[in-house]
Amino acid sequence: MNKPLNITQKPKLTKKGQETRSRIIVAAAELMYEQGVARTTIEDVQHKANISSSQMYHYFKEKKELVLEVISYQTSKVIGNHRRYLSDLDSFEALNAWRDFIVDIQIKRNCEGGCPLGSLASELVEINTEAHQEIMSSFFEWEDSIRKGLRYMLNRGELNSNADPDKLALALLAALQGGLLLTQVRRDPEPIIIALDTMIEHINSFKKI
């Protein structure tokens, strides 16, 4: 990791100020992931980030702003994982490595929590217009990053011309989201394993022989 994850830098803040601001966002992201946005108060975040209420108020006047920063933080974490570890999902090897990486995360956290972006989506889309817009762009960006890899596989002849990278990318992202939700519900990695393996098997059916 050569640059810090995600967090929007505010130009007017000192280095220390930016660090505190980042600490608040990370604390908020963790709490909102564990217990949901509705149940997380500004006071909870302040407590977790270990700062005073006047400091908190200095950085974030409203929970609403904090929620937007949390979406942006989770987005860059999720999409960063694609880019950093999996060289853009541009081969079957990379697809399988990505699958292992995702399954591994679920096992390590006892299948708790689900997808950080998916759960924000489910909670916020119907009730917070600004958050909805941010989450929608996050998902478009994510889908785009998957699509690019599949298109690359097509262009260099790993997939035959019947493969439609647009459709496959969207179906793969849907399988991932649904698989993560069912794994969370069951506390069992099986759903995410089967959802991803089935889609990879399907993509494999377009392999150029």
Next chain:
Amino acid sequence: MNKPLNITQKPKLTKKGQETRSRIIVAAAELMYEQGVARTTIEDVQHKANISSSQMYHYFKEKKELVLEVISYQTSKVIGNHRRYLSDLDSFEALNAWRDFIVDIQIKRNCEGGCPLGSLASELVEINTEAHQEIMSSFFEWEDSIRKGLRYMLNRGELNSNADPDKLALALLAALQGGLLLTQVRRDPEPIIIALDTMIEHINSFKKI
């Protein structure tokens, strides 16, 4: 529909009492679907069901009990839709009819709301142990109903012996959940269409020739 959807009957209630109780559960289900469980108060439900607070208290002393009834209501609605309209998803024709039925619902409600069970899952699994157990059984029941249909297709020779109904049922349910979430985020039926069509195409690759 020859029996009323889902709602647990309390033997001690009169017919009118049972009707009132059902009305409360339906009102709660609608509110929780629109704005989430955390944001729905007992007072909201009382207001929507158009009853007094003493009546409300007579039927439900705690929101917790109401949440469990809402899960059971949504479960029987979702699973009832399979059983009633789609003769157990036991043929490609039934699978495609089910797909059309689901896509149609999303279009009719402007792609708002997502899956009634999926969104309860996402909101409650980490924070409400009892609700988690109920939601887990609901998903097992749902998966089981899909699996039975696929197994029937296998047994009567529509699918070849490479088809694994257990895996396909789980992958189809994951595609459905993820597709519904992305359709909700985008306000566009495309994700659910592509997620389901891709899985049906995949199942079709096991068609006996």
